[in-house]
Amino acid sequence: MRQSQLFTRTRKDAPKDEVAKNAQLLIRAGFIHKEMAGVYSFLPLGLRVLNKISDVVREEMNAIGGQELLMTTLQSKELWEQTDRWSDSVVDNWFKTQLKTGGEVGLGFTHEEPLTRIMHAYVSSYADLPRLVYQIQWKFRNEERAKSGIMRGREFLMKDLYSFATSQKEHEELYEKVAKSYEKVFSRLGIGEKTYRTFASGGVFSKYSHEFQCVLPVGEDTIYVSAEKKLAVNKEVKNAEVLADLGLSEAELKEEKAVEVGNIFSLGTRFSEPLGLTFKDKGGEDHPVIMGSYGLGPTRLMGVLVEVFADKAGIIWPKEVAPFHVHLLAIAGGDEDIQKEADRMYEMLQENDIAVLYDDRDVRAGEKFADADLIGIPTRLVVSEKTVAAGGVEMSERKNGKGTLVAESDLIDRLHA
């Protein structure tokens, strides 16, 4: 894409009402626009990143047999009353509104109930199980206090996957499978080493649930980490009994602040029972389905990636999620021949299926470099008087900034390396 055509623009100052680094940089670079507290629009660059994150998640969910669907945002009151999760005294972060024809609806903050009802229509035998079903959808939570930019919004994108099994053993196999796939997601996003599978409170059907906590100074949660064992415990559940369960000693734990980037829950029959989701075993006897739920938020992940991968000059996107593969800068200084050479390079890259943001604007070099640093595309190519004279193009990484001259004949190979 030609940057001269991009409707967004970078800015030097962040709005005064944003304090979180992720929101400041994403707004300055033109990735997001704040609509109200905790509610952000995703602009062209931001949407590209969000879609890339979702793609990584989708690939990993599909790889373990997840089947994608898309459920509704609007939720019916009667369904949620069946599981006793409609009342504001039970779930206090509902957004609710009225139908013109009378009656209330809610905006989904999670989707156990509607999916259980959908599965009810299709699951009737042990032969229909196990299943993994997921969606990537906007969630709404009426948080009393939104904060931390896009890391804790009132409207956010979430991948929520649900497992349906015939037995506890089968459930546990699925649970482990999903946990492993989450580790792959975080590793592909470049935060694998900082992200710990963390023991947290379980609820009625299991002693523990697991959170995936990414160590980050601005995190809301406090966890205790064992780096060697690659395990952590949430402060909420840390006590002598829990440490004994996990074979951890106080001495090997380090306190860290962290952000929850994913969580996985055993649900047992919490939803299948009240909603009547059962299967017949081989003997023709009915049993409630054993369920699990698994959440992971692309919008929050985007914020976390900015918090983790940024320097004074701006964002440094991991390759997997960068809005474009390369940022091509034409440093022409008004010289038409150099501009034409850069145009030609842009066409050549596109013909080779390289996603390229081409800074063809008529502005000075300094502004282009500063904007490129801020936007954070990992690989930069520069076409200038120098590079044209030397018969190549200057290539550098956003991470370290060192530029080297690359011959055009080697360029595509180098970019695919």
Add this chain to the structure above:
RNA sequence: CGGGGAGUAGUAUACCGGUAGUACGCUUGGUUUGGGACCAAGUAGACCGAGUUCGAUUCUCGGCUCCCCGACCA
């Protein structure tokens, strides 16, 4: 929800009970051109309502919105 703070141009800010100033941006012209250039001329602004006052962006009250700390976070 408890406590604290703030609403002035697209953005960041200043001053003031009496014509709202600056910087960035944007427009036009000129000079410049490898790390956010320079000159000139333009463009654009007081959250809403009530009260006090001859006069309110400024003071008072109410509302709305935003931010921070805490609580909360299936």
